[in-house]
Amino acid sequence: MSASDRESYDEMYRSAPAVWSGRPNRQLVVEGSDLQPGTALDAGCGEGADALWLAERGWRVTAVDFSPVALERGAAQANVRGLADRIGWRHVDLDEWVPPAGSFDLVTAHYLHARGADRTALFRRLAAAVAPGGTLLVVGHLITAATGSGHQHQAEAHHQHDPDLFYTAEDVAAVLEPGEWADVVTENRDRDPGAVERTGNPVPDTVLVARRSGAR
Template sequence: MGEVASAEEYWDERYGGTERIWSGRPNVALVREVTGLAPGTALDLGCGEGGDAIWLAGQGWRVVGTDVSRRALERAAGHAERAGVADRVEWRRHDLAVDFPAGRFDLVSAHFLHSPVEMPREEILRSAAAAVAPGGVLLVVGHAGWPAGDEPPDLDVHFPTPEEVHASLELPPGGWELLVATEYEREFTDPEGRTRMRRDNTLKLRRAAALTSS
């Protein structure tokens, strides 16, 4: 692939190259951290083909799923229709580097916001925190490094720790409760169908019930 002009072009081309990129299953950290929460409204940032948003809808949440790729959103809408939850998910295209979904949500979930296309991740996550309603939860899940056994590519990539992500949010003192900040290992299936191991991390915060400034 040659040089691309935008994140939308990059991700549309990637999604257009195969019928499915992701497994369609919800991320394990989402299931672990959201199970037991009372369903409300949820925002899924970088929703891709919709696995997380569809799972949330199936648990009773009303979900806004957003992605930069129109192809991904079209695919996600088809999956939601087949899963019988299309009436519980709204799909919106946003380039989060440029604009952010309006509204406040009981859950804002950002899984693996890593991109080979330049992206202001810290600014996006600060916007994500601002979108959490009083008493709501912010869940940020990211990679902690390259998959075990892989030779790291020649890329200048930093995988922040949960503590670094927390600090970068610049949250007001007393306005948030830290619920989870941890690193863990999980299995994944690579493009060749092999089961591999990878380390990820999770940051989970609850906003105070009385809304404070972000």
């Protein structure tokens, strides 16, 4: 992520006391509610709603983002809610950062902006961070030629939709090593109606859920 992109997002976060709703992403709730708590990596955590939701359910979370403004906001909420000891907040650039391999029972990433030239390597690093028996959850906006020009959501008010920033669940599945993963699911799902109403963006989610082979 370029310095100008980072500054643009910091400016966005400074523009309001809270940019996002404070609620966890719908697909995390759908997929994570029945998982046994363990260690989790929230990649691109923003203001931390997903990390906070996981911590409240017993997870120990590493929450990473390139915006220090967003991280400070998430850490403040963790303190208010008595969760500071369950979440580690890290300022990293996911285009460069290498998470520790095999270290997390859940790796979750929602709506990452990853350029095509770097995206394969980024998703491979995230996949490699999943422990045996752990889960990889990657969710994106299903931006296509038919939908890409018509919708922007709140965080993209400063950014025109660049097709090179978006991906499908199948793109993510393609980087997974054959034989290392079980129960790989790729599908499109309707977006949370509350998020549609709040942002005016009805674009569906493209969702990958995969479990690494082996036992936890």
